[in-house]
Amino acid sequence: MKAIRRFTVRPVLPDPLRPLSDLARNLRWSWHAETRDLFQSVDAEAWAAAGGDPVRLLGSVRPARLAELAGDRRFLRRLTAVADDLDDYLTGDRWYQSQSDGLPAAVAYFSPEFGITAALPQYSGGLGILAGDHLKAASDLGVPLIGVGLLYRHGYFRQTLSRDGWQQEHYPVLDPNELPLGQLKEPDGTPAGLSLALPGARALRARIWLARVGRVPLLLLDSDVEENDFGERGVTDRLYGGGSEHRLLQEMLLGIGGVRAVRTYCRLTGHPVPEVFHTNEGHAGFLGLERIAELCDEGLDFDSALEAVRGGTVFTTHTPVPAGIDRFDRELVGRHFGRDAELPGIDVQRILALGMETYPGGEPNLFNMAVMGLRLAQRANGVSLLHGNVSRGMFAGLWPGFDAEEVPITSVTNGVHAPTWVAPEVLRLGARQIGAQRAEDALSVGGSERWDAVADIADQEIWELRRTLREQLVLEVRERLRVSWRQRGAGNAELGWIDGVLDPDVLTIGFARRVPSYKRLTLMLRDRDRLMELLLHPERPVQIVVAGKAHPADDGGKRLVQELVRFTDDPRVRHRIVFLPDYGMAMAQKLYPGCDVWLNNPLRPLEACGTSGMKAALNGCLNLSVLDGWWDEWFQPDFGWAIPTADGAGTDPDHRDDIEAAALYDLLEQRIAPRFYERGRGELPDRWIEMVRQTLSLLGPKVLAGRMVREYVERLYAPAAQAHRALTPDTARDLAEWKARVRGAWPGVSVDHVETTATTATAELGTTVGLRVRVGLGELSPDDVEVQAVSGRVDAEDRITDATVVPLKPTGTPDLEGRLVYEGPLSLDRTGPYGYTVRILPTHPLLASGTELGLVAVPSGDVVEGAGVLLR
Ligand SMILES: *Cc1c(COP(=O)(O)O)cnc(C)c1O
Secondary structure, three states: OOOOOOOOOOOOOOHHHHHHHHHHHEHHHHHOHHHHHHHHHHOHHHHHHOOOOHHHHHHHOOHHHHHHHHOOHHHHHHHHHHHHHHHHHHHOOOHHHHOOOOOOOOEEEEOOOEEOOOOOEEOOOHHHHHHHHHHHHHHHHOOOEEEEEEOOOOOOOEEEEOOOOOEEEEOOOOOHHHOOOEEOEOOOOOEOEEEEEEOOOEEEEEEEEEEEEOOEEEEEEEOOOOOOOHHHHHHHOOOOOOOHHHHHHHHHHHHHHHHHHHHHHHHHHOOOOOOEEEEEOHHHOOHHHHHHHHHHHOOOOHHHHHHHHHHOEEEEOOOOOHHHOOEEEHHHHHHOEOOOOEOOOOOHHHHHHHOOOOOOOOOOOEEEHHHHHHHHOOEEEEOOHHHHHHHHHHOHHHOOOOOHHHOOOEEOOOOEOHHHHOOHHHHHHHHHHHOHHHHHHHHHOOOHHHHHHHHHOOHHHHHHHHHHHHHHHHHHHHHHHHHHHHHOOOOHHHHHHHHHOOOOOOEEEEEEOOOOHHHOOOHHHOOHHHHHHHHOOOOOOEEEEEEOOOOOOOHHHHHHHHHHHHHHHOOOOOOOEEEEOOOOHHHHHHHHHHOOEEEEOOOOOOOOOOOHHHHHHOOOOEEEEEOOHHHHHHOOOOOEEEEOOOOOOOOOHHHHHHHHHHHHHHHHHHHHHHHHHOOOHHHOOHHHHHHHHHHHHHHOOOOEHHHHHHHHHHHHHHHHHHHHHHOOHHHHHHHHHHHHHHHHHHHHOEEEEEEEOOOOOEEOOOOEEEEEEEEEOOOOOHHHEEEEEEEEEEOOOOOEOOOEEEEOEEOOOOOOOOOEEEEEEEEOOOOEEEEEEEEEEEOOOOOOOOOOOOOOEOOOHHHEEOOOOEEO
């Protein structure tokens, strides 16, 4: 019979066990093994059945067992110790508290998904897990962050396979009362909520759930409330589902509702009010509009409010794939704002203009969330050096007049939260080596000196650790494979072969990720015969574990999954290659440590960063990857392999796959397998072990989310907080007026005459040449501009490649026609073809960079006197 109503019955814990409830409700347990061990000892069987989720566990333990524990002095002592440890963690000073002043009082971090633990399945892949790792690292460092996201009733889908290998999607219903969440309440006990106005006098209401991620509160908005109409209840139904209106409503709820939720949270708890708002990808970009509306309500005009908001906003872009960027129909966006809808105080045309693709090739009828993100944030970044580069090129059209290198998008390379991703066995080895506290600090705070101790770990210990982890993975794979085959309709009698799947002594390669086409799940199948030879090699076999979900609407991706599954079903190879359905955090935590080699073969440069290889590295797994994302930045032959790419212009995609797959097979056959199987003194693969050691000691300190969050704090949050403080209503108004004045007057700005003291086209190294420039500023004054000499090596097209920029000084006396004269020295400090130019940029103390306005004046044609200079 089906129940007509559902309740969640919460356990009543005997008094002495009360602290268990606090421990269960703070997600720090998800990266704190001691807390998990404690829960496991409550009831090992129930713990396994609860999938390692403390809230679920406490809901299922028998009262008799609880009564027993309440009288168990040893258990209570442990409980007190673990509870005290959490208390210290939550209240003590950490890295942030030891920094100098000027840091933001709080930062609000918005993301459409958060991957914190499998027990809170609110993520689809890398973006969400990065967001989860960001919160955890912020907590470890004591950064006062507030996370903001949505609570999806179905989360992301669970994946199973049909008999013939076609992906099946399931959307289990998540009851928030059974999740590690609490509800944010008003002082009178009623649930705190918020509401957005929708066209047609409708409303979208949401309540606010609160997850505790160590020290960091995470607010999750949920539209499934009774006061909503049916359609609005479904707004937060699932991650990345539905059509574009559904998506728009999700993003409005996240951005606009999210700011309102932050305000409510600060009001109710006294938490410091955020000075900086960070949007993780464009989806949450509407947060800037809500903050503009707040300021307009206080009497500021739109342009001044825009300046004030930009100063305190950081935007991180995550994708170089244009299809990965949200773009909405302009008309759809227009309908959801304005008098009859949200933000009635703001002119809809101003909103629409923010998302306009005002660059060549831009689509006038679309509203681009990344473009809006860049316009609403004074500071922006990509997520690896290479991705920063690609992003500057991709968005260069928004800063016309500047070379792509000068586009104001920097990069902060992603990192991963080591305490979450390092296997307990690895951490224990580290603790034996340098002590538990230092090992914990090495993982969370970083610092390369702490990682140097890896050099002292004996070969034997490293190799035994690797074998243990590999063996655990083999057992895990068999278990998961059996479950999968039962789901695919096989009976136990047919599945005896599963006991022989994978071998704990065979070189193990992992490949797991979402399945968009650029990640090339099936590149390894390019030449099946060759792959089969590698798998079945008599002395040096390899075995491969593959996993990945295709987006539910992506049949192409599902076909790739099927192709791979069918290959793994072949009785000739099924003991050496497996596909595991339902890739997620729980699987990932077992998979990365157990692999010897982590494979990544995206189409360069479409992988913005990639983080799975970092998690693998932290467990001593070696990377084998295309030089894309983070690997392009940090790869060294001492600790991994680069798959050569054929990404030159004009290579036919099919041919490119052939070339890159062949390179992959060659590396595996000629370099990787021989090194893994060769034995030196002591019957150990010395050279392999050395690579493991190098991976840990050289990559370990770099790939940490702690390093990443510190960079965000120092390079983006701190300057954004300064800008936010400097931009009071008055200064914001001044800045807005100044920008308008400069934009209006810019056509009158010109470089009229350039002359040098050089008389010939060659000069000697070390010479200094005088530069004298006459400029016209029209209605602007010298305070509004900077005149710069830009010099450096030039290429065959006379483009300056590695530019040095030096400001020139006004001489004070205008020439006869009233033009200003600027002068400065040009030091010829590099040999070879050398060139210079002169330009004028707007300048103002409140700009983050001279490129901010996208305005520049350069000499036109015939104003240069004196010779170009060539150094010999
Ligand atoms: C780390 C992780 C990802 C992202 O990995 P990429 O290398 O960026 O593709 C995706 N899913 C899960 C479950 C992860 O743990």
